[in-house]
Amino acid sequence: MPRWVAPAALFGVAGVAHFLRPRGFDVIVPRALPGSARAWTLASGVAELGLAAGYAVPATRRATSRAAAAFLVAVWPANAQMAVDAWRSGSTRARVVTTARLPLQVPLVRLALRGGA
Numbered sequence: 001m002p003r004w005v006a007p008a009a010l011f012g013v014a015g016v017a018h019f020l021r022p023r024g025f026d027v028i029v030p031r032a033l034p035g036s037a038r039a040w041t042l043a044s045g046v047a048e049l050g051l052a053a054g055y056a057v058p059a060t061r062r063a064t065s066r067a068a069a070a071f072l073v074a075v076w077p078a079n080a081q082m083a084v085d086a087w088r089s090g091s092t093r094a095r096v097v098t099t100a101r102l103p104l105q106v107p108l109v110r111l112a113l114r115g116g117a
Contacts (some may be wrong), residue, residue: 004055007068007115010108011033012052018045028082047071055109065116076105 018025022041029037051071054064079102086094 001115002005004061004115007065007112008055009053010052010111011048012100015045015048015050015052018042025078028078029087030077030081044075050088052069062116065113068115072105072112074110079105088099 018041022038022045025041025044026037029040033040048071051064051068054060054067057064079098083095083098083102086098089095
């Protein structure tokens with residue numbers, strides 16, 4: 001399987017999910033960001049769909065991989081917000097899942113970069 005397929009699929013599925021189930025994303029938008037959480041959710045969904053499309057075009061893969069890595073770093077605060085909220089909620093399962101997810105952003109960044117090779 002070509003290296004670009006996995007990150008394209010990942011961003012495509014995530015982008016669609018932002019539109020099908022936006023509430024789940026709205027709640028993790030860091031409260032410090034200006035504007036509505038829904039606007040950030042929809043904008044990030046559009047960005048992810050754009051990244052998925054960018055991987056599909058050979059001429060844009062290298063630039064897309066860099067943009068995708070930057071995007072993953074930029075949305076990391078939302079993952080951190082999700083973990084903070086889980087620790088406040090008292091749910092042990094949510095605490096474990098969201099805390100374990102934080103370091104997973106590193107291999108996702110590597111996957112994104114390899115997709116442009």
